[in-house]
Structure formats: structure tokens, C-alpha cells
Amino acid sequence: MKYWFMDRHRTCHGVQKMCRVIGASRSGYYRWKREPQSKRHKENEKILMEIRQSYRNSRKTYGSPRITEDLRAKGIKCSENRVARLMKSKGIVAKAAKKFKATTNSKHNLPVAGNLLKQDFESERPNTVWTSDITYIRTMEGWLYLAVILDLYSRQVVGWAMSDRLTSDF
Structure with missing residues (x-):
């Protein structure tokens, strides 16, 4: 994760400077850069894009079960646990539904305005x-x-x- 961050910001800050600040080695960064990303990592990135899309479309109310349903409807095969893990790793949390609060009480003895x-x-x-x-x-x-x-x-x-x-x- 730190190497990914360094790679995204290497144009703004030098690699040597970021290694010193983050506490990583330059050789480790360049070794990471040479190695191709795993198939699993690439799949996770694609699934994460779809998770974010479904999350936005639901107005941030869907959790991992509903998002998993959405992904399966789109033909993407993944488990609910995988979706939950990816959501947690990116800090994606569903808003809890608020309990309905009745605002009108018709059962009272107060005077009612005439028609x-x-x-x-x-x-x-x-x-x-x-x-x-x-x-x-x-x-x-x-x-x-x-x-x-x-x-x-x-x-x-x-x-x-x-x-x-x-x-x-x-």
C-alpha cells in the first residue's frame, strides 16, 4: 500500500524523500515497481470500482449483502465476505436506516381548525x-x-x- 502511494505521488515528491518520510526502502519500492500486479489484485480493483458505483447509486445505504447482490446481477462472481473485506479496506460503510418517526398524531382531543x-x-x-x-x-x-x-x-x-x-x- 505504501509503495502504491509512493507511485501515485512520485511526480510531486522524489522517491528518496518519500522513502525517508514513510520509512520504506528505495530498493523495496523499485522491486515492487518491477513485479507485475497479481491477477487477484487486478480483480479486486475491478470489483472495487463496481462496489463504489453500487454504493453511490444506493445513496451510500447499501452494505456488503446488497452490493454483492448488485454485483452478481451484473455477472460479477464474488462472495459477500470478499465484498465486505474490500469495503472495509477502503472505509466504505453503509449509512444505517433511521427509524420512521410519525409526525402526525390524529388521536387527540385538541381543537381542530374548521374547514x-x-x-x-x-x-x-x-x-x-x-x-x-x-x-x-x-x-x-x-x-x-x-x-x-x-x-x-x-x-x-x-x-x-x-x-x-x-x-x-x-
């Missing part, structure tokens, strides 16, 4: 009837919440707010 519009979404004048809605937007970083207020007469957006948390003050 003042009674499904009549027409308005005679501007700024007399406004309506609002909240939309959930999934992004690569998580959920965003968009709250919009519309004037029913002009159908214009009167106001809006966006937040990464669904709280009453946003």
Missing part, C-alpha cells in the same frame, strides 16, 4: 384567501422541507420557506 373554504378554491379579490402546503424534497444529503403560501385569487406565491428540519418556527 372554512369547504373545497371552494375561488376568490373574488386578491389577498382575501391564502392557502399553504408543505412539500418534502429528497436530496443526496437528506430531506428538505418547502412551505409555500399561495394567494387563491392570483395563484401567486405570497411567501415561502425552506429548511432541513420540519419545525413550527420555519
